[in-house]
Amino acid sequence: MTAETPPLAIIVLAAGKGTRMKSALPKVLHKIAGRSMLGHVLALSQSAKAESLVTVVGPDMAGVEAEAKTLAPTSGISVQHQQLGTADAVLAAREAIKAHKGDV
Secondary structure: OOOOOOOOOEEOOOOOOOOOOOOOOOOOOOOOOOEEHHHHHHHHHHOOOOEEEEEEEOOOOOHHHHHHHOOOOOEEEEEEEOOOOHHHHHHHHHHOOOOOOOOO
16 A cells, blocks of 8 residues: 555445345355355455455354355454344444554
């Protein structure tokens, strides 16, 4: 990062159940072009050279957490215990990024 560019933290929201997809597989684990949707997002996030990366998962989503840790081993994991929408998912990552000074 340059002096003009503030450090970046990325929050990846991956807690969606995918109920409208009518699948037992969480939405972010569905594959597109040979890679899970989460895999595409994490690859792009890592290429942005963020100072920190946090993936928000839903409760009982061990498969999503495992995928995130496999594809982005340095990614923090936050759990959105009550899935109350996008803003609530961002709030679930608050503790993980509270020390961050820069852009999110």
